[in-house]
Amino acid sequence: MLQTASIAPAPIPFLIGGEPVRGEAVFQSVNPATGQVNYEVSVASSADVDRCVAVAQEAARAPKWRNMKPHERARILYAIAEGMMARADVLAQIQMRENGKVMAECRAQVASASSTFRYYAAVCETLGAEVTPSRGDYLSMTLHQPYGVVAAITPWNSPLTMEAQKVAPALAAGNAVIVKPSEVTPTAALEVADIALAAGLPPGILNVLTGTGRDTGLPLVRHPGVRMISFTGGTETGRTIGRIAAERLVPVALELGGKSPNILFADADLEAAVAGVVTGIFEGSGQSCIAGSRLFVQRAVLDEVVGRLKARTQALRVGQPDVAGMSMGPLSSFGHRERVEGFVADARAAGGEILAGGARPEDPALDAGAFYMPTLVAGLTSAARVCREEIFGPVLCILPFDDEDDLVAQANDTAYGLACGIWTADYKRALRVARAIDAGTVWVNTYKQLSISTPFGGFKDSGIGREKGIGGMRLYQQAKSIYLGLDATA
Numbered sequence: 001m002l003q004t005a006s007i008a009p010a011p012i013p014f015l016i017g018g019e020p021v022r023g024e025a026v027f028q029s030v031n032p033a034t035g036q037v038n039y040e041v042s043v044a045s046s047a048d049v050d051r052c053v054a055v056a057q058e059a060a061r062a063p064k065w066r067n068m069k070p071h072e073r074a075r076i077l078y079a080i081a082e083g084m085m086a087r088a089d090v091l092a093q094i095q096m097r098e099n100g101k102v103m104a105e106c107r108a109q110v111a112s113a114s115s116t117f118r119y120y121a122a123v124c125e126t127l128g129a130e131v132t133p134s135r136g137d138y139l140s141m142t143l144h145q146p147y148g149v150v151a152a153i154t155p156w157n158s159p160l161t162m163e164a165q166k167v168a169p170a171l172a173a174g175n176a177v178i179v180k181p182s183e184v185t186p187t188a189a190l191e192v193a194d195i196a197l198a199a200g201l202p203p204g205i206l207n208v209l210t211g212t213g214r215d216t217g218l219p220l221v222r223h224p225g226v227r228m229i230s231f232t233g234g235t236e237t238g239r240t241i242g243r244i245a246a247e248r249l250v251p252v253a254l255e256l257g258g259k260s261p262n263i264l265f266a267d268a269d270l271e272a273a274v275a276g277v278v279t280g281i282f283e284g285s286g287q288s289c290i291a292g293s294r295l296f297v298q299r300a301v302l303d304e305v306v307g308r309l310k311a312r313t314q315a316l317r318v319g320q321p322d323v324a325g326m327s328m329g330p331l332s333s334f335g336h337r338e339r340v341e342g343f344v345a346d347a348r349a350a351g352g353e354i355l356a357g358g359a360r361p362e363d364p365a366l367d368a369g370a371f372y373m374p375t376l377v378a379g380l381t382s383a384a385r386v387c388r389e390e391i392f393g394p395v396l397c398i399l400p401f402d403d404e405d406d407l408v409a410q411a412n413d414t415a416y417g418l419a420c421g422i423w424t425a426d427y428k429r430a431l432r433v434a435r436a437i438d439a440g441t442v443w444v445n446t447y448k449q450l451s452i453s454t455p456f457g458g459f460k461d462s463g464i465g466r467e468k469g470i471g472g473m474r475l476y477q478q479a480k481s482i483y484l485g486l487d488a489t490a
C-alpha cells in the first residue's frame with residue numbers, strides 16, 4: 001500500500017508510475033472545521049511533471065495496457081468500484097477533513113464515485129465500433145482510440161465524484177491519466193489510485209500529481225505529451241486552460257462555474273418547492289457548481305415563499321461535519337469564507353436586505369472553523385454583483401418576476417448556463433420554460449438530481465463538452481476510420 005492520507009505520513013508523496021515520490025516543496029492541508037493542519041503534502045514541480053508524463057506515455061504504449069481487451073479493462077474498473085466501497089469510510093473521512101463536507105454527503109459521494117467506475121466498466125465492454133454505410137466496393141468502419149495521456153484537473157468541492165467522472169471514462173477509453181487535484185483536497189485521488197493499483201491497474205496508467213495550479217497544473221496542461229485535457233473548476237481558470245489547449249491544438253473538456261436560476265411559479269406545490277430550493281442552494285454549504293443560487297419567485301406568492309424560506313433556512317443546522325444530523329459544515333477554507341463574506345458585504349452596500357444569516361455562527365464551539373450561516377438576500381435586481389457573479393457559498397439571491405417573458409429574460413441575463421430548476425404544476429409551461437432557458441441541465445419539480453447515465457455540462461461560460469453518459473467515454477477517444485477495399489479486380 002502507498003503512503004496515502006489514510007496512514008498520514010509526513011509529507012504525503014504524490015504518485016508516479018505506481019511509486020510514491022516526495023517533492024522538494026510541500027504545502028499544508030488544513031481541516032476547515034477545526035483550523036488544524038491535517039498533514040503536509042508534496043508539491044510536484046515541473047520536472048516531476050516531465051517525469052510523470054514520460055512514465056504515463058510509456059505505460060499507455062505498453063502492450064499490457066494497449067492490447068488489453070475492453071472486457072479485461074472492465075474487470076479492473078469493477079474491482080476499483082468494489083475497492084472504493086471496501087474503503088468507503090477512509091475515503092469519506094479524507095474528503096470530510098479536507099473540505100468540511102458533512103459525513104452523510106461524503107459517504108453518498110463515495111457510493112456515487114464507485115458507481116461511476118461500475119458504469120464505465122459496463123460502457124467499456126459493451127460500446128462497439130461502427131460499420132458505416134459504404135458507397136463503393138469497400139467496408140468502412142470507425143474505431144475509437146485513446147488519446148494517450150490525459151490530464152484531469154479537478155476542484156475542491158467534490159473531489160471524489162469529480163475525479164471519478166474523469167478517471168473512470170478516460171481509463172475505460174484506454175488512456176493513461178494524470179490527476180492534478182485541488183491543493184485544498186489533495187489526497188482522495190491518491191487513495192483511489194492506491195485502490196486502482198490493488199485492483200490490477202498497471203502502474204503508470206493512473207498517476208496523481210499534488211501541488212498548486214501554478215506549480216503543477218500549468219506545466220501539466222502545457223506539456224506536449226499531454227494529448228487531452230479534462231478540467232473542472234472556475235471559469236477564469238477554464239479560459240486560461242482553454243487558451244493553452246487551443247495553442248497546442250489538443251482537445252479540452254471544460255466544466256466551469258454557474259449562477260443557476262431556480263424558478264418558482266405561483267401554481268407550484270410551495271412546500272415541496274421551498275424544500276427543493278433550500279437543498280438546491282445550501283447542500284454542501286452552497287459550494288456546488290449547480291447550486292440554485294438565484295431564486296426567481298412569481299410576485300403573487302413572493303411574501304408567502306419568503307416566509308417559508310426564512311423558516312426553513314433558519315432551521316438548518318450548521319456544525320461539525322462529523323456530527324450526525326448537521327445540514328451544513330464549514331466552508332472549504334478560511335480564504336474562501338472571506339470571499340463569501342465580501343459578497344455579502346457588497347450586497348449590503350448595494351442596499352440588499354439580509355433576510356437570514358449574513359454572519360458567522362454565534363456558537364463559540366465553531367469559532368475555530370470556517371463556518372458561515374446560510375444567507376438569504378432580497379431587494380436587489382439582476383444587475384447587482386451578488387446576483388451576477390458565482391459566489392460558490394451559502395448565499396441565495398431572491399428575485400421576483402411577473403410573467404413568463406419577464407422570467408426568461410431575467411433568468412438568461414447571466415454569463416453562465418449550467419443548470420436550472422422549475423417549480424410549477426403546469427407541465428406545458430415547464431417544458432416551454434425548460435426549452436427557453438440557457439442551461440445544460442433543467443430540473444422540473446426537483447433539483448440536483450444527477451445520474452451518471454445522463455450527459456452533464458454547461459452552456460455559455462459554464463463550459464465546453466459533456467461528461468457522463470455513454471458519450472462521456474467518447475470524450476476520451478478519437479475516431480479513426482478504416483476502409484477495407486473489396487473490389488475483387490483491384
Ligand code: NDP
Pocket residue numbers: 153154155156157158180181182183184211212213214216217218221232233234235237238240241255256257258288289390392418458462463
Ligand atoms: P479553480 O479554477 O481555482 O481550480 C480548479 C483546479 O485547477 C485546481 O486543481 C487548481 O489548482 C487548478 N488550477 C488553477 N490554476 C491553474 C492553471 N493556471 N493551470 C492548471 N491548473 C490550474 O477552481 P476551484 O478549485 O476554486 O473550484 C471552484 C470552481 O469550480 C467553481 O467556479 C465551480 O463552479 C467550479 N466547478 C464546476 C463544476 C462543473 O461540473 N461545472 C463542478 C464543481 C466545481 P489549485 O487548487 O491548486 O489552485
